[in-house]
Amino acid sequence: MSSKSRPYKSPAARFVISSPSLELCPDLDGQPELAMVGRSNVGKSSFINKLCKRKRIAHTSNTPGKTRLINYYLIEESWSLVDLPGYGYAKVSKTEQGRWQRTLEEFLLERTPLLGVLQLIDSRHGAQPNDKQMNRWLMEAGVNLAVVMTKTDKAKKSQLAKMAASVRKDLERTHGFFTFSAETGEGAEELWWALKEWRDGQRTTGKAD
Numbered sequence: 412m413s414s415k416s417r418p419y420k421s422p423a424a425r426f427v428i429s430s431p432s433l434e435l436c437p438d439l440d441g442q443p444e445l446a447m448v449g450r451s452n453v454g455k456s457s458f459i460n461k462l463c464k465r466k467r468i469a470h471t472s473n474t475p476g477k478t479r480l481i482n483y484y485l486i487e488e489s490w491s492l493v494d495l496p497g498y499g500y501a502k503v504s505k506t507e508q509g510r511w512q513r514t515l516e517e518f519l520l521e522r523t524p525l526l527g528v529l530q531l532i533d534s535r536h537g538a539q540p541n542d543k544q545m546n547r548w549l550m551e552a553g554v555n556l557a558v559v560m561t562k563t564d565k566a567k568k569s570q571l572a573k574m575a576a577s578v579r580k581d582l583e584r585t586h587g588f589f590t591f592s593a594e595t596g597e598g599a600e601e602l603w604w605a606l607k608e609w610r611d612g613q614r615t616t617g618k619a620d
């Protein structure tokens with residue numbers, strides 16, 4: 412087993428706050444934060460649960476659009492995972508989508524303790540136009556970024572390899588490329604250690620880069 416994917420103990424993790432805006436985000440003494448972005452239903456909240464080895468610290472749902480606020484989870488009392496509303500959910504009104512978009516952009520551009528972002532992509536669908544648009548926007552904004560392909564348990568191995576190759580081509584990132592399943596835990600250990608290295612100011616690369 413490589414040292415990058417060694418098991419880890421269930422970390423201390425607690426929900427802090429759901430904030431509707433950047434202004435109301437918590438003061439956590441400037442401790443580093445890593446945020447999840449991705450289309451609705453891609454598995455952002457499930458990612459946080461699996462990484463924290465909790466069933467329901469973050470709320471998940473089959474219905475897209477479940478996460479509507481900026482949700483803070485404090486890990487080991489020293490860094491945070493931030494669950495953000497998903498983009499691209501067609502059933503939400505244009506007005507509401509616009510409002511979320513502005514909240515998201517303001518948070519990503521102006522949140523000082525934000526160390527970086529994980530952009531989650533569904534293994535079965537690959538990078539959709541709005542994922543590519545978000546990826547370009549993040550890179551142009553100078554945001555540190557890792558790409559994570561989710562729900563790998565739902566894709567066949569051969570399909571997954573092809574999809575991973577095209578996502579790697581389609582999306583830029585500064586901090587690595589990962590695969591992950593919240594169902595089986597595939598990739599969780601590697602990601603856990605990579606996020607810890609990132610938190611500690613070390614550059615992570617991800618196995619596939």
Ligand code: GTP
Nearest residue numbers: 452453454455456457471472476477478497562593
């Ligand atoms: P929004 O809050 O709407 O933006 O969605 P989200 O990105 O937080 O997705 P969420 O974690 O709520 O997951 C959506 C659905 O996908 C849920 O029914 C999860 O159980 C399921 N899901 C998430 N990750 C995985 C995975 O790795 N494998 C499988 N099979 N299902 C998953």
Ligand code: MG
Nearest residue numbers: 455456477478
């Ligand atoms: Mg969610």
